[in-house]
Amino acid sequence: MSSKRNQMIDEDESPNWLATFADLMTLLLVFFVLLFSMSSLKQERFEEAVRSLTLALDSAPGSNSLIELDAQAPTPKIPQELTEEVLPATQYSLDDGAKPNDAEARRQLLKLQHDWTPMSQELEQSFEMLSLSDAVEIADPKDGKLRLRIDGSALFESGSAQFDRRMMPLLDVVVNTLRRNPQYKVNIQGHTDDIPIETAQFPSNWELSAVRATTVLRYFMRGGLDPERLTATGYGDSLPVEPNDSAKNRARNRRIEFVLEYQVE
Template identity: 30%
Template structure:
């Protein structure tokens, strides 16, 4: 009987191959890195910012860059969202400022109505209804004083009793030192030429200036906020063809100017006044 030859088979021992998994992951990450670097070398700054935002989102949310093809667009979406938020904040700020302005306008309206009432009461109690008048509109509170209540004919020197009138007006203005005041003098169209004045402009300005001095001496109003101006015969409120009309044109106007006037309403009033004149 022949002997059977026993062949001894040598089996190779296989090493642990689990290291291939992290190695493959590393290669994948390196490949992704090189792709990004290559892309960065050929894109502009805007694309780079978008890519940066995309990676920030991916790392903060756990969404893989390669798993979401729209992640690059998210950077632009964030920009749009920020712009919308800024626009909304700006609108809210404008609404807040407008609300504050409306409140200030309302307070100013109440203040000027109170001042007008005080002046009207003074006019009534002193029997000056034919010589003084008040008017409140969207741009100012105006006190109109006829010239014969203040000055002799052709003169800019205040009458003795008119000084008490100017003092009373100044005393009422003490409560509102923050308002701008304009004192304007007006005449009729009758020419004047004497030793004091060569024309109506000079006369109207000097009358406004002298009345302003009384206001300043009695109210201590800030000189920066009060000014005189002379218009001569060039802004009449009535015809110069009659004695009554000319008497209305000879006047001094004390205007307390609004600080929070509605620009549109004030402009329409000014235009209407200019048309009337």
């Protein structure tokens, strides 16, 4: 009788794991209830949090919101002290240090501001002392350069590149002045009138003007000037100072020009 009763009790008992499983389900239910209760946030607080996060992460132009909201987050302002105004190179102070793309602009500005009065006066006085003023014309400085026009007929005979030795004192004035002023370089330019020339030595006025310019250049080099300060160019009849319509005007167009340029270190 007792054995039969014990067997009935054993059959009515539940498995041991069932209680543990029931407890786990209860805990999960409580957990989800807590999550649901915590999720009821106010929309205003949610939007404020999103704006703060977006403002911290924003780095691209355009919309600065991760989630579309009724109002946009304010665009961060760049502090004024971090901005820098870019000025043209020519507006920099001459006392400033060299800046990118500024060195050449600075040199050009100094050339334009150079005072040519002492050089012009020195040359004029020297030519007057030798009674050569009629053969030389000193033009007004232009584009940072000073031009001396020498009457071509005073230096060279017609169709010749051999200069008149009586005019050597005129060339010596220019040489000595340049030797005393090493900050200048000179371009020697040969010019002719429009009367054509065709000889074995000079097929055209281009060759004649070029040889005349280089002849003067060699004389300057023999006078002690540094060749790096000298250039020679022949222009033929391409750059007349007067129309070639009279003998007087043609005589003015036959010339040698010394173009002095101030060198900025």
